[in-house]
Amino acid sequence: MLKWVQRQSFRCPPRSRDSDRAIIEGSDPRVATCRGKLQNRRSKLNQEINKELRLRAGAENLFKATTNKKLKETVAVELSFVNSNLQLLKEQLAELNSSVELYQSDSTNAVMPMIPLGLKETKEIDFRDPFKDFILEHYSEDSDAYEDAIADFMDTRQAMRTPLRDTTGIGLLFRYYNQLYYVERRFFPPDRSLGIYFEWFDSLTGVPSCQRTVAFEKACVLFNMGAIYTQIGAKQDRSTAKGLDAAVDNFLRAAGTFRYIHENFTNAPSMDLGPEILEMLVQLMLAQARECLLEKLQLQSEENRTIDICLDLAQEAAELAECYGHVHDLISHEAVHDYVPYSWISLTQVKREFYTGQAHCHAATGILHPESSHMSPTTKEVLQFLHTQSDSTQLEINTPQEEHERRTLGRAHLREALVLQEECQRQHRMCRELRGKHALAAVLRNAHKRALHAYTATETEDDFSDMLDPPGIQPSTKFQLSLTAPDFAQYRVTDLFRSLGPIAIFSAKRHWSAPRVVQLRRNRPDEGFGFSVRGDAPVVVAVVEPGSLSEFGGVKEGDFVVAIGEKDVKWASHEEAVALIKSAGDSLVLKLVTPMDRNFLKSGKSGKGSVSTRSSSGSSSCMSSPAGSVTQHNGSKAGLLVSGAKLNWNPFKRNHSTSREGKDFLENVILR
The missing domain is CATH 2.30.42.10 (PDZ domain)
Known part of the structure; x- marks a missing residue:
């Protein structure tokens, strides 16, 4: 029978090894950082939610079983209280999940916040008795000789519950995942159960899920790998090219990890491992990686921004806005909408409008550029395909030929950018969680000021053509993103139970x-x-x-x-x-x-x-x-x-x- 006991009771009798090995690289539960405190608060909320769910299940069973009318009324009142408490706890958990500022860069510059993921929590498991019994019964060997190996495996699992938010923490999760390959084949036969249950809490809702299969444990470990990648990516200093490159790399690794889970693990009992959630996370990470690439392009061209660069930035921003529009569609899906924080939905919507406005602003900058009257043939060709064809567009100028047409088209783009930036600020104010994100407010405010300044700088006299809508910007990109799948071979491990024999012969499924x-x-x-x-x-x-x-x-x-x-x-x-x-x-x-x-x-x-x-x-x-x-x-x-x-x-x-x-x-x- 599985036992849940305190950590100190897990320790084996004193082993002949250095005390320094007790601290496993990549994990340090003694460090009380703000992120560690956040995880502790999330863990407590998960336990409270689990308690309320059990109370609700018991009350519902009693309501169905009883025939006493008065008792039914009492149970109905209790159910309403339990549901109310459960809703409040889930709102608190959603607020913690939306605490993106804890994972953002420490830079004082105003940058657009990213969306990182919190880790899945799990309970401690005592593998000693089930493993020792199985070694004695199945392998007919002295189980006491494997106490050190079992203790090492338990120490590794305990350490991976509190990984560091850096590459050493990622390495710890990889090593534990690779060790699960051997443990699954050694101790988990397909035709019986050892009584070991893996219980993990949903990272988004806090609802616990429990399964006996090692595949569930593997999927949860991989999810935490992807979550740490998102936290590392969001923590980078995006005011430098090096920090932006690191952010892109980590977001692509996170996307590759979530895609790997989606393709290799099915029928997961946890909502955050469902196919709809995973696909949304993949597209979200790709959008954030593309956002960092756009920021890098803006950073590198800040001092000398030619017409061609302005038009490229316009199309890249339109491509990014389309990506966030796709993410918003996925996150608004019925199977996803009720399980993600509302701040995520609002932030993706804000980013979609923001980068659409940025696309119009960059297009206006290129069209109104001082050298626009002497465009090269290549630039004219790019400008010819810059705009989309739409029946709703009132302004029919796609390729301006004269100064008046360039001014009219440029001002129309600036006016559209102003409207979109004002819409971003409105949506930002409507979300209670986003109102407290000062970095986001500063980014939106600065973008609105720049668009307003550019618009007023080109104003000469009243013209009814200013009221016409500009054509849309054609999304296009020069960056081909490639997902980085988990590289398990990079973190090789030694089978802790190697002395049982070659795993191809002496495994749990062989007899x-x-x-x-x-x-x-x-x-x-x-x-x-x-x-x-x-x-x-x-x-x-x-x-x-x-x-x-x-x-x-x-x-x-x-x-x-x-x-x-x-x-x-x-x-x-x-x-x-x-x-x-x-x-x-x-x-x-x-x-x-x-x-x-x-x-x-x-x-x-x-x-x-x-x-x-x-x-x-x-x-x-x-x-x-x-x-x-x-x-x-x-x-x-x-x-x-x-x-x-x-x-x-x-x-x-x-x-x-x-x-x-x-x-x-x-x-x-x-x-x-």
């Missing part, structure tokens, strides 16, 4: 008999033990001679040799195993297991027509000899073994040979 010890003794040095082996890690009994010591000792074709003498050979190569057999002398002690899976009950076959005899050591690699060739045994006239012939071997029935006297032969065999 084999209990280990048995066979001791073979031969009377004459020139007499073989009567079996040959093939393969490595572990070596497999390829052939057992009829009537030999091995057959009467219980050695079976297809057995895995897991130990020779006192030495464990599950990882031994073929040459090492043969050398140990040769060095055993006249007495050979083998520990064998018989695979119960059909795939491993098939005997290995050599090349067609190859023939081999017993070697003096009784072992052979079963390599094919030339067709028709015969390898003679030194001083022995033993019968030949034809590898290509079908062997009538039944693992549950022993065929006794009459080639030797049974009484004399069994004296040389010791069964354990």
Whole structure:
């Protein structure tokens, strides 16, 4: 049965390792940063929400079960209180999730805030008893020898609950994820449960989800990787080109991680792992990466902004506005809208209007540029395809030819930019959470001032053409974004339970008999033990001679040799195993297991027509000899073994040979 206990009770007896190793790289739960406090508050809210959900479930069951009218009225009142409390708690959690300023850059410059994700919380799990029981039952090994390995795995899981918000924290999550690859195959068979449940809280709603599958644990760890990438990206100093490059890289890594979850994990019980939410997060991260690229282009061209650059900025801003429009459509979907903070919906809408206004502003700057009367043919071609064709556009000037047309079109774009910037400020004021984001308010205010200044600078006299709407800006981009999928090979780990044997053979889904010890003794040095082996890690009994010591000792074709003498050979190569057999002398002690899976009950076959005899050591690699060739045994006239012939071997029935006297032969065999 699974136990939830405090951390100090998890510690194994004192182990012979340095105390410095107790602190795992990438995690430091003792550091009380503002982000750590935010996670603690989110964790407490998750627990409160879980409590209210249990109360509501109990009240609903009582309401359905009772027939007492008065009791039903009382339960209905209690249900209303529980639902009210639950709604308040979810609003508090949404407010925490919208606390984007905690993850923003420490720069004092006014920059557009990004949307980072909070981490999923999980409870602590004690793996010791289930793992030790499974090792003893399934692998038939001393489970006490694996206490250190189990404790190391538990320490790693405990550390990954509080990862640092940097590359070391990402590395910690990757190492734990890669270790899950081995743990899943070692301890989680497909046909039974160990009683281990992985419980994680939804990062957006705080609702707990619980499953027995390791796939759920993997998906949640990957989600936290993506969340940390978003926090690292939002934390970059976007006033420098280096910071913008780092932000783009982290947002693309986050998008690649969420896409990987979407493509490889299905039917997740948690809403934040649902396909609609994940697709929205992928598009949101791509939009934020594109936003950083636009900011970098603006930063690099700030001192010398030519007409071509202004038109490029206009189309890039229009492309970004279209991306945020797509994100807003996804986030407004019925399956997503009720599960994300309202501030996210408002911020994506604000950004869509803001960058549409920026596109008109950049287009006006290029059209009204002092050198616009001497455009190059390339610039004229770009300007020709700058605007979209729309029936609702009242101003029919797409490619201005004269100064009056350029001024009219430029002022129309500036007026549209002013209208859109005012709409941004209105939407900003309507959202209670966004009203407190001072950096966002400063960005919107500065953009409105710049557009207003440019508009008034071109004003000469009243003209009714100023009331006409300009054509839209054609979205276009020169940046091709490529998602960065998780690179699991970058963080290689060692299987903590490697001594159980090669994972392809000794795994939870494979079955084999209990280990048995066979001791073979031969009377004459020139007499073989009567079996040959093939393969490595572990070596497999390829052939057992009829009537030999091995057959009467219980050695079976297809057995895995897991130990020779006192030495464990599950990882031994073929040459090492043969050398140990040769060095055993006249007495050979083998520990064998018989695979119960059909795939491993098939005997290995050599090349067609190859023939081999017993070697003096009784072992052979079963390599094919030339067709028709015969390898003679030194001083022995033993019968030949034809590898290509079908062997009538039944693992549950022993065929006794009459080639030797049974009484004399069994004296040389010791069964354990």
